[in-house]
Amino acid sequence: MTVTVRSFAKINLGLRIGPARTDGFHELLTVYQTIALHDVLRVSALRGSGIEIVCADPRVPRDESNTCWRIVERAMTALRAKGRVVIEIEKRLPVQGGLGGASANAVATFLALERALKKTLPTAERLRLAAAVGSDLPLFLVGGTILGIGRGEQVYPLPDLPPIPCVVVIPEVGISTPKAFADWGGGRDTGAPARELTESASSDRMSKLGRELSAWLSEPYSSAPSHLLARGGRAENPLLALVRAGIKNDFERVVFPEYPELDEAKRALVRAGAKYASLSGSGSAFYGLFASRAAAATAAIKLRKQGWEARATSTLTRRAYWRRLLEG
Secondary structure, eight states: OEEEEEEEEEEEEEEEEEEEOTTSOEEEEEEEEEEEEEEEEEEEEESSOEEEEEESOTTSOOSTTSHHHHHHHHHHHHTTOOSEEEEEEEOOSOTTSSSOHHHHHHHHHHHHHHHHHTOOOOHHHHHHHHHHHOTTTGGGGTOSEEEEETTTTEEEEOOOOOOOEEEEEOOSOOOOHHHHHHHHHHOTTTTOOOSSOOHHHHHHHHHHHHHHHHHHHTSOOOOOOGGGGGGTOGGGHHHHHHHHHTOOBTTHHHHHHHOHHHHHHHHHHHHTTOSEEEEOTTSSOEEEEOSSHHHHHHHHHHHHHTTOOEEEEEBOOHHHHHHHHTTO
16 A cells, blocks of 8 residues: 655744753754645555665665664554555655755654554654654654754644745755754864853753743734735734744854855845744755745745745644645
């Protein structure tokens, strides 16, 4: 049986990097938000044994280093299933873009595999399995607006924001998340001083973002249609609250000095009319939030004319995420 699913991307609405943990990871605090950009996956459960990954994009690994491969290995054991699993990935999201593409692929593969095998794990076991494969995976088992703590794998659903039009700009450079963390901690091979300074300073920054997020998420907003945004209606509050809170992504301090074109991508989004612009994850993708779908579409066209790869899209609520993921 073959099951087709969509694999949606995420953006980070603020990201603080905290102290290093004993397991080698850093404490993180962020709000994940799923968006409508996606890959398409087809997962087949067949007779035989083994795992096969099929993808036209040469940057996508086809061996056990692929997160889809790793989650299938664990899932087959957890589901007490046998057989050959073939995963076809139609890649539309960037590789190493900070949009969670590989993690989203893995979770979509797992959900499709459950359907193909007609077997389902309990929610808590699903989350444990996903977290064992990667820090970004559990968020895709929730969808919508999500608080992420720990190394990012501890996820808690938040009240959904109304759909917000956005534009994603994808620079040509790819960013390695492990390298970005290494640079944050001290500038690998350069002898540069550690960026996080002291554990106390990191904890203070984490607490500050926590207060900012609380203030922002407590702002009243309505689910008014996006066309009201242009008239300054209350539905604009999520954007304005985000700007007022001063929420930032710590990774920008790491990648901007090394990749000046990323700083320019953010500036280009703001010049195109974004109410808020930020790096997503460790990059290299940037997103801008806009007051209306028309403004986002116009900005995407303008940015493409300037030579940027820009895609107009929208954030996805939890309900929309699950409905559209399983539509295939």
